[in-house]
Amino acid sequence: MDTEKYTGILRENGIKVTPQRLEVLRFLDKNRIHPTADDIYRALKKDNPSLSKTTVYNVLDILSKYGLVEVLTISGTESRYDYKSTRHQHFLCTSCGRIVDIHIKGLCMDCMPEKGHKVEEVHGYFKGTCRDCLKGVGG
Amino acid sequence: MDTEKYTGILRENGIKVTPQRLEVLRFLDKNRIHPTADDIYRALKKDNPSLSKTTVYNVLDILSKYGLVEVLTISGTESRYDYKSTRHQHFLCTSCGRIVDIHIKGLCMDCMPEKGHKVEEVHGYFKGTCRDCLKGVGG
DNA sequence: ACCTTATCTGTAATGATTACAATGTAGTAT
DNA sequence: ATACTACATTGTAATCATTACAGATAAGGT
Secondary structure: OOHHHHHHHHHHOOOOOOHHHHHHHHHHHHOOOOOEHHHHHHHHHOOOOOOOHHHHHHHHHHHHHOOOEEEEOOOOOOOEEEEOOOOOEEEEEOOOOOEEEEOOOOOOOOOOOHHHOEEEEEEEEEEEEOHHHHOOOOO | OOHHHHHHHHHHOOOOOOHHHHHHHHHHHHOOOOOEHHHHHHHHHOOOOOOOHHHHHHHHHHHHHOOOEEEEOOOOOOOEEEEOOOOOEEEEEOOOOOEEEEOOOOOOOOOOOHHHOEEEEEEEEEEEEOHHHHOOOOO
16 A cells, blocks of 8 residues: 555655554545544544544644645644645635645745745645635535 | 724724724734734733723624735634735744745736636745844844 | 614633653664 | 663643623614
C-alpha cells in the first residue's frame, strides 16, 4: 500500500517513522479533501481502533512543522489539512462549506518582500459560491 | 466623537443604530490592529462596564454580514476583525503574532472566475517574519 | 406614554484544541 | 536476547473561543 513511499518521505525529513504517521500522511495524500483533524481521526480509527485524537493532532503538528502538510484556517471554526504538493490556492464555498482547489497563474509572489518583511508562506484564500451550488446541485 | 460618521454608515446599510454598534465600529476604524473579539470587548468594557461579550460577537456578526468589517482567520486559533476600507492584504508574523497590512499591486483578482465558481471575497494571506522581528526588535 | 420588536446581557453549553501523566514502542548498547 | 533510553501514543482533563438561550432592556412607531 505505498508504504515505502511514505516511509521514504518521513525518513528524508528526519521524522521517525511510526504507523500512525504513515497512516495520516497516506490519508492526506489519497484524500485531497482538506479534512479536519476529526475527519482524519474518524477515518483512520476504523482500521486502528486504539488511535487517539491527540495522536492525530501530534502527527499533524509535526508534519506541518516539516512542511509536508499545509494548515488551512480559511473556514474559521476549525483547521483543515492539505497534503502539500504543487502550489495551488483554495476556494471556500460559503454555501456547501467545501474547499476546492484552484490554480491561479497571475498570482505574483515575487513582488512580495515589501517593507522588509520576510515572506515564508503565501496563501490565496477565496470565498464565494462554487460551481455545483450555482447550478443548484448543492453540496 | 465622530458619532455622526458611524451613525451614517450604519443607517446607509439599513442597520439599526445602537450605542454598542457605534462603539465597535468606531473602535475598529480607529484601531487598525486586527483585534480579536476579546480585545474589542476588554477595550470597550472600560467605558461601558455592562457590555457583554455576546453583544460584541453579535455586533461583529452583523457588521461583517453587511460588509463593514472583514473577518480574518489567518491566525487559526481565533478570528480577528478589520475595518473594511481600501483593499489590502495581510501578513502574519509567526514570531510576534502581529498581523500587518501589506499592499500588493501585482495581485491579479480579475483572472478569477475559474471553473465557473463565483468569487465573492479575495484574501491574500502571507506568513513569515516581520521587519521588526528580523531586526531583533521583537513584538 | 404604550406596544411591538429587536437588541443586550449573563450564564450555560458546545466544540476544537492543548496539557499532562502513564503506558507502550523503536532502536541501541551491552 | 536483555536492558536502557528516548521518544511516541493514549486517554483524560483542562482550556479557550464561540454559540445557544432566556430574561431584561431599549428603540421606533402609534
